Amino acid sequence: MATQTTGPATGRTYDREAVRTLLDRARSAGRDSLTAPEGKAIADAYGIPVPGEALATSADEAVSLAVELGLPVVAKIVSPDILHKTEAGGVEVGIATPEAAADAYRRIVANARAYNADAEIVGVQLQQQVTGGHEVIIGATTDPTFGKIVVFGLGGVLVEVLKDVTFRMAPITPEEARAQVEDIRAVEVLRGVRGAAGADLDRLADVLSRLSDLVTDFPEIAEADLNPVFADASGAVAADLRFVLDFDPPAPPKRFERAEILTAMERVFKPRSIAIIGASNEAGKIGHSVIKNIVDGGYAGAVHPVNPKAPEVYGHKAYASISDVPGDVDVAVFAIPAKFVASALEEAGAKGVAAAILIPSGFAETGEQELQDEVLAIARRHGVRLLGPNIYGYYYTPEKLSATFCTPYDVAGGTALTSQSGGIGMAILGYSRSTRTGVSAIVGVGNKADIDEDDLLTFFGQDDNTNAIAMHLEDLKDGRAFVEAAREVVPKKPVVVLKAGRTSAGARAAGSHTGALAGDDKVYDDILRQAGVVRAPGLNELLEFGRALPVLPTPKGENIVIITGAGGSGVLLSDAVIDNGMSLYEIPPDLDASFRAFIPPFGAAGNPVDITGGEPPSTYENTIRLGLDDDNVHALILGYWHTIVTPPMVFAKLVANVVGEARARGIDKPVVASLSGDTEVEEAAQYLFEHGVVAYPYTTEKPVQVLGAKYRWARSAGLL
């Protein structure tokens, strides 16, 4: 009867043909939902367990079927025209006797007729009444950003109030499903607490992954609710099913192949020649700032100003049109008003540029969506990728390239930063300059008419000049493409994301600013985590993580030791360790004895190792070296206390030396430091940072937060 096929993420065998037939029938009938028997048939085809049930078409049949299924039973109206069965008086529960079954049948049919006289009434479905054990919700929906997503949560009114649910992008493997089930806050309840029996978590994960396969196989299933699912130690049963269909979903966003993306991005970030459309000799004009930054920044490729009114701009021969430029042009930077972009882009396209950098505003962000669509169409026709519009441009330090009207930036290093907003771009620039953060790239994505975060992730992921990627975003045009790109990159280097518009008030502001449809934050949170992305809670953390993650080596294990001169810092650092999802190493007696050999008798060994405040540099040095040399210690957190005996720069240099020596011996562990002291600790922190130790003054939280971000990444990357 059935064609058995294999599930997308589970390798399981399903009866796809049966589902296909059912859905086709619903489509033909113009329906956007399924009846209960149809739902059961779909569940059967995908091995989703449901209660025994049967369709009664008379009161007598209701009686015999109820007895056959086993009392008590539930009775529900079956009608393609009645979706909200309870509202229609079409549901009765706790039917415990044969007579009650007959009565229920008659009442339900009468109620349904009263509710909708025109409804086609197929009959009354009788179902084993399942209760007891734990009540959970398993569902799937179609998210505007991520497409098919699955949800798991505890059922019941209390959890609805506390909103203890988790999301994943479908399809998920059985292992991912198991992790999703365990991701709810109250999972302890499902494991069984205070003598209550637990549920079979594997079985719940199995149901979840089967539903994930189903909605992946049949995109027209827009929503699916298994609610409630009753689960105990012996299994799980979906007591009620609901499917919503959509046979006309919005078209998926345009996708490029990885090779296509890389070809274009290589030309964008490592161009041999750049044309500046609208380059100007007039100081204060954007077209002047752009060519000035490119030339003064030391870009080594060819620079071609395009300006019909000047023979030369900023010392370079100018052309009336990009068409006149001799040889190939890789990148055209547009520094002209929006209304002139389309025609200039036609010329640039004909010239064969890889990309147009659209600095001008006056597109979708000011309501000019049509103009933006027109420009995009031209670009697509010519195979030109667009960056922007409405951006400050971009920087790529390995090529000494500052294609921007902002101030130039030349501190080369491993961090690539992107921002959807120009304001945030300026904060990136100022912060980076102030902290001497080494960056590979800073990129404005603005309206994201074309190039967006997944293109940039794909490039930076394989770019040897980039060790970490930090992105500010308000929305994702194609969340699925982003997640796929992130999954590719995360095993190689950390990806940090600041998702703005997290709260409902924030999401509303995003709506008014970019027209972006900000999704529910919990969906973003869970799915970004699923993709291995480190989420920055705020702008400052995005910047700090971006600066610090490439500086810190990757930890090889979870054993963290705090060494502190200030007991008070030790307590706060310990708080921060727990707050950031790490734990303190239980130092074994032999290592404890080794630490004790170096510290005063009233110092506290254990963890934190409190060397006490009045100690000379050698005590810091000896204990830090001990921590670095011990194979079971994987990361050090230092708490420095400014004293006359060990002044800030003495501390900074000794730490840099000890850590440097260890690295020379092949011991490369993350070391972070919190510096408590007078203002000299600021210089000491900067020195330490530049010597591979992430250090901050006047805060115990920040260094530990950064270490926590590194750990989160290392765990996601499968390195721990």
Place this chain on the structure above:
Amino acid sequence: MATQTTGPATGRTYDREAVRTLLDRARSAGRDSLTAPEGKAIADAYGIPVPGEALATSADEAVSLAVELGLPVVAKIVSPDILHKTEAGGVEVGIATPEAAADAYRRIVANARAYNADAEIVGVQLQQQVTGGHEVIIGATTDPTFGKIVVFGLGGVLVEVLKDVTFRMAPITPEEARAQVEDIRAVEVLRGVRGAAGADLDRLADVLSRLSDLVTDFPEIAEADLNPVFADASGAVAADLRFVLDFDPPAPPKRFERAEILTAMERVFKPRSIAIIGASNEAGKIGHSVIKNIVDGGYAGAVHPVNPKAPEVYGHKAYASISDVPGDVDVAVFAIPAKFVASALEEAGAKGVAAAILIPSGFAETGEQELQDEVLAIARRHGVRLLGPNIYGYYYTPEKLSATFCTPYDVAGGTALTSQSGGIGMAILGYSRSTRTGVSAIVGVGNKADIDEDDLLTFFGQDDNTNAIAMHLEDLKDGRAFVEAAREVVPKKPVVVLKAGRTSAGARAAGSHTGALAGDDKVYDDILRQAGVVRAPGLNELLEFGRALPVLPTPKGENIVIITGAGGSGVLLSDAVIDNGMSLYEIPPDLDASFRAFIPPFGAAGNPVDITGGEPPSTYENTIRLGLDDDNVHALILGYWHTIVTPPMVFAKLVANVVGEARARGIDKPVVASLSGDTEVEEAAQYLFEHGVVAYPYTTEKPVQVLGAKYRWARSAGLL
């Protein structure tokens, strides 16, 4: 029969005499718990509703009583020797027939005999079986820090896992009890969701406040559990009661009267003369740094070095003993090793100093608890207050007093800071100097042998030189005294607390460092909030709140408007507003129209007001003035975007001017700003701060977090 008396916080009438009699009987019998009938009697005396019940002493009596109470009933063993009744097989529920009552009686008595052959069996208590509605927990316990505290939470396994409970220090008023009930996260459940009936929250609050009165009236009730309490719309019934008694509680900490504290503290912070015990001419010695700082800092009072070996120290005549100093001495700063403190303190005490500032370490923190106790005893004998030991000293800028071995500090202002740890003290000093924070005082409290946070709160609360108080602490010696002092101060000025040792790992570190018994963090969190204290989540926030709160005027209402040049900042600022417990003002149409008159057509009015990036200074100026002048707007958050048109210092000066003009016209609203831009925004932020606008570069979170702290305080102070 009973003496009716009045409750401590509710004015209700209770039968105290009945409880007194019961407790005295338990004490005489050497018992530390009460039987169920005793528990019921206590509940009756305090009007705590319990199910109807009666004591059966035979199976026949069980039958007649069960019928009389109304079936179904619950049966429980009554024995002073059996505390864990269920474990003993001494509880049966759901007894629905008279015969079942007889059977249950026989079974329970047999089980109890089998469990403990020696147990005295008083009988079997029969009780109306109460179920249904909502299950909550109401309890009281004796906290080592705060004394009697009451707890409220939802019952049931799920909430036990999610730990949705709230604590308050007893006694509480009925209003506080109501607020406590509403403070649980899942309170919506109690209000009734999805058609379920709600509970009578006033009745629950009533039960809670009655229990609070009970444990306040009878301190020997160490613990009380009403668990479960069943609550519905018609009332609440405590289905089970448990009381634990402690007739020998630890002695309460020594308390001083407010007047005594102020007399001593006035002499400490505004001394006419200071002796430095151990003052030295040798650079590098603590006794040298202390006198140098006092003298060089510009302290105007008399300075008396005490040093038997030098005729003069740092230009001041030295004395062999403090006894030799002519005239009165208000403060003696001890800069001598721990072992010499006791004898020198005898002399200082005889001299009549108000306080001894004990800088030396080597007391309780190194295990020398006895030495510390001895020194304290000497101080008590002489009526001398002790600050420390194990501290850096203290600063009080209005008197130009730096009585410390650390570097001096002289930027006067409104913030008083205290720290339990010297390391944190150094961070306070460095941060303050770096940010030019105006402080009134910095005080190390160290081991807190005597003077602690409540003494300092009492002084700073009435000190006209202090506008805000920021305290780092690891424990509270007397939480109740702290809360009482804080309640006195909060209506006048903000109190910020960083409580270290929040997490279990942190708490353990506190244990090893100071011997402090760190309480459960949720208890601290709820009770500090109850006291109106603003809790800083970390060291950096303690410092920022301390710096910024005195700068910000107090808001007069909750209507907050964001004005931003960068749409991207607007989104992040909106996120931060929600994160920090505030909300964005829904701008009415007329004000919206007024804003629109100043901004480009493609800018977004509404809230945030997005003036867009390319605007001149006048647009910032006009919109900010509009926000300041509108009576319905109570606070402004500015998002600045660095452009050539409005550079950072131009922005800073225009904002300072507009805000200054408004203040001159009597309009004083809190204004905070987030500056996105190149490094010039750092100078602009500092300028703004010094002109009364709390501004930070490279962060959207921090200015809003500070505003949120001001709002939290203003709400606690009853100003909103």
